[in-house]
Amino acid sequence: MKLEYIADTLLNEASAPADLRAALNAFAQLCSDVGGVVPDPSFDAWADDSLLNNGVAISPEAAAHCVTDTQRSAVFIRAAHAAITTAKQRFTTSPIEVLYAGCGPFATLLLPLLTKFNPGELVVHFLDIHQRSLDSVALLIGHFDLQGHRISYIQDDACHYQHSSNPHVIIAETMQKSLEQEPQFAVTANLAPQLHARGIFIPQRIEVALCLAKLEAERAALQQGDALDPNALQAAGERHALATVLCLTPEHAATLKQQARQNSHGLLELNPIHVTLPAITDLNTFDAVLFTRIQVFEQHRLLDYESEITLPLRCSGLTPLQAGDHYRASLQIGSYPKFSVTRICDS
Ligand SMILES: C[S@@+](CC[C@H](N)C(=O)[O-])C[C@H]1O[C@@H](n2cnc3c(N)ncnc32)[C@H](O)[C@@H]1O
Incomplete structure (x- = not known):
């Protein structure tokens, strides 16, 4: 060719x-x-x-x-x-x-x-x-x-x-x-x-969203060739968007970096987002998941599951899921970037 x-x-x-x-x-x-x-x-x-x-x-x-x-x-x-x-x-x-x-x-x-x-x-x-x-x-x-x-x-x-x-x-x-x-x-x-x-x-x-989703069911549906529409899943109560934990745009990236602070482990992290788990039926049947969505340029986008870099990532830091629990989520930057999610104790 x-x-x-x-x-x-x-x-x-x-x-x-x-x-x-x-x-x-x-x-x-x-x-x-x-x-x-x-x-x-x-x-x-x-x-x-x-x-x-x-x-x-x-x-x-x-x-x-x-x-x-x-x-x-x-x-x-x-x-x-x-x-x-x-x-x-x-x-x-x-x-x-x-x-x-x-x-x-x-x-x-x-x-x-x-x-x-x-x-x-x-x-x-x-x-x-x-x-x-x-x-x-x-x-x-x-x-x-x-x-x-x-x-x-x-x-x-x-x-x-x-x-x-x-x-x-x-x-x-x-x-x-x-x-x-x-x-x-x-x-x-x-x-x-x-x-x-x-x-x-x-x-x-690049947007990273923290959601409650049923990963096994979603993967099974995809394998059967069904299209997954996040809005339809949300409307059907099969997904719950909790928070956008990061929106990375070229305009704001340097400011986000300047605002980064050391966390209690001495690691540099971006401004945290606070999340409270909602009281929903069968909360424990959901997974906490990070979804990545990329607007590459204008209408050229990569959405959930469309590529390796927009596959969902299970977020174990929130388990066991309990209604009312508070968490902070932020991107840790440094030699191994990753999201850190920690529970905030009420006391
Ligand atoms: C995910 S690969 C993508 C390769 C190619 N651009 C593509 O899209 O198929 C990332 C590439 O970025 C390079 N890279 C990663 N971090 C870099 C850095 N800080 N400075 C320069 N190159 C880097 C790696 O060496 C690798 O070639």
Whole structure:
């Protein structure tokens, strides 16, 4: 499969899931053959992950494996295309400068799109902590004959990196579900203030919501092919939204970081949200769950269960569920970001 065809298939909203999967598999195979990095989920191969101050930068092999998260890859690629196209309309006099942080070895969210723009239209900066990933991207750019674009490769930590100008578009996907483990929050807090005043940061909004839900029943329904509509579940009393525990937007990320405080364990955490468990029938048949929803750009969104990074995460800190109990929930930032939920004793 040619890269142009792969890009067209991924951008086509009418492509069937099987066609998207085939296009992404073909992309991964091409990239592996040329760049030498073989995708691997790396669940037991942490050796090449980099444990940074603000989260784990997964190994080049694990980053390559992200390509197979079909809906994630397709939606981010469509969003990046829409964002660059919008930026071209906003900034008509200069090439569009794109900073892609955490590009991984295949630069999945941007590389297929480079076939859609003429040389001179874009200035592209690939940034990753892993030199091996940047070396692979450089091989791919050469192989696909994309050197006509002005391209630079930056090996650095995106949580501290200072760019020499204000990019029109910044793309960063360094996250897992519920913003756990990887440094998406810190990357956003560092890079978003460096964006051009009318620029576009991708993703535009990440929301993590604490809910009561019946996870087994939801998974069973999905396996049977039923669509899950959170509003319908809520109306039927099968889900109860408790609180939005974090809304991460590029506009507010740096302020959220400045407001972070040390908790009683000496760990830095964002402003906590307070939650009281409601008195609902059969409360103990529910699970406390964190749902992650991502507005990547405008209508390009990833909702519950649609991708690995928007899968629900069971939140054991609230069990046993008891009506009237008070909790505080906040994102702990630092070397292993994760939500911490603690019970507030009435005394
Ligand atoms: C989840 S993978 C995503 C790879 C690719 N962007 C994609 O969407 O398929 C995250 C990538 O970000 C890189 N990364 C994570 N934290 C980083 C940091 N603080 N600075 C630079 N790169 C980082 C990792 O090395 C990895 O390549």
